[in-house]
Amino acid sequence: MSDSLRRTAAALVGEGKGILAADESNGTMDKRLRAAGVEPGVETRRALRELLFTTEGAAQYISGVILYDETFRQSTTDGVAFPRLLEDQGVVAGIKVDTGAKPLAQADDETITEGLDGLRERLAEYYAGGARFAKWRAVIAVDEQRPSRYCVHVNAHALARYAALCQEAQIVPIVEPEVLMDGAHTIDRSEQVTGAVLATVFEELREQRVLLEGMLLKPNMVLAGYECPEQPDDEVVAERTLRCLRRNVPAAVPGIVFLSGGQSDEDATARLNLMNQMGSQPWEISFSYGRGLQAAALTTWHGDSDNVAAAQAQYRHRARCTAAARRGEYSPEIERELLASR
Ligand code: 13P
Numbered sequence: 399m400s401d402s403l404r405r406t407a408a409a410l411v412g413e414g415k416g417i418l419a420a421d422e423s424n425g426t427m428d429k430r431l432r433a434a435g436v437e438p439g440v441e442t443r444r445a446l447r448e449l450l451f452t453t454e455g456a457a458q459y460i461s462g463v464i465l466y467d468e469t470f471r472q473s474t475t476d477g478v479a480f481p482r483l484l485e486d487q488g489v490v491a492g493i494k495v496d497t498g499a500k501p502l503a504q505a506d507d508e509t510i511t512e513g514l515d516g517l518r519e520r521l522a523e524y525y526a527g528g529a530r531f532a533k534w535r536a537v538i539a540v541d542e543q544r545p546s547r548y549c550v551h552v553n554a555h556a557l558a559r560y561a562a563l564c565q566e567a568q569i570v571p572i573v574e575p576e577v578l579m580d581g582a583h584t585i586d587r588s589e590q591v592t593g594a595v596l597a598t599v600f601e602e603l604r605e606q607r608v609l610l611e612g613m614l615l616k617p618n619m620v621l622a623g624y625e626c627p628e629q630p631d632d633e634v635v636a637e638r639t640l641r642c643l644r645r646n647v648p649a650a651v652p653g654i655v656f657l658s659g660g661q662s663d664e665d666a667t668a669r670l671n672l673m674n675q676m677g678s679q680p681w682e683i684s685f686s687y688g689r690g691l692q693a694a695a696l697t698t699w700h701g702d703s704d705n706v707a708a709a710q711a712q713y714r715h716r717a718r719c720t721a722a723a724r725r726g727e728y729s730p731e732i733e734r735e736l737l738a739s740r
Pocket of ligand 1: 419535574657658659660686687688689690
């Protein structure tokens with residue numbers, strides 16, 4: 399059992415590849431569609447996912463795709479189930495299994511991620527449907543009072559309960575404790591909070607007997623809050639992020655797959671690239687981007703079937719640039735060259 403977990407985790411952070419997080423809940427996806435001027439709905443969500451998953455050449459750069467329950471059960475217009483479509487391209491199908499961040503009782507504006515009830519049974523069903531990895535996202539907000547120790551602790555505990563259940567079902571857990579970058583906090587504060595959160599998460603993972611070699615960590619990069627007047631340059635972000643991870647993430651973990659958060663596509667790519675240029679680390683340094691891979695494609699598509707090819711070219715371009723960054727071979731020049739040769 400542990401061999402298959404290790405193999406899947408290693409494949410997900412294989413050379414030059416990373417993960418597409420296409421697991422937006424229906425509510426989040428509809429919000430993004432509306433913001434792009436597209437009428438939301440079940441068929442629109444399906445059409446967008448078909449566009450992404452049938453993009454020729456993307457599988458060179460994408461090792462796995464995280465799906466949402468609705469998408470997991472949907473198919474192409476030709477009737478091929480999405481998990482099957484991915485598997486046929488050698489791409490591992492993943493599934494988001496948390497049911498979202500809900501208000502935390504007795505806390506002031508903090509959340510706890512839910513979804514443990516019935517999780518063992520749901521994991522068995524997802525495994526039978528082809529899922530080999532999963533995701534659970536805990537959300538940690540930062541300001542002068544937050545996060546409370548209480549919030550960090552209960553979210554870390556839930557992440558570990560989820561991870562243990564995944565491994566029991568032979569599914570690789572992606573453990574995502576996201577420290578939000580909303581607000582005006584400094585990069586120092588971000589490093590301190592991210593470090594404390596990671597330390598607590600690994601304490602719980604060990605306590606709950608999670609096999610570190612059979613999981614992946616999906617953290618935020620260490621950034622200043624988006625409203626902080628002092629914004630560090632990319633080198634500082636890369637150095638602080640690596641320092642924080644080295645201090646808190648055991649070397650037994652095979653890979654770190656960053657989320658893109660609200661960073662611009664080019665910032666998320668450039669910072670990943672720098673981290674891959676800063677010497678060898680105990681773990682693979684890769685990506686599990688949602689917006690960072692899809693935003694340009696969504697805008698280009700605009701819900702119009704005439705734009706599918708152009709939108710797929712945008713997605714392929716972003717995947718190619720991000721995969722170059724995963725190897726430490728990205729630069730703004732390459733960004734432009736790849737765009738011209740696409
Ligand atoms: P972003 O890259 O858009 O932050 O999404 C990644 C993700 O899966 C967040 O849970």
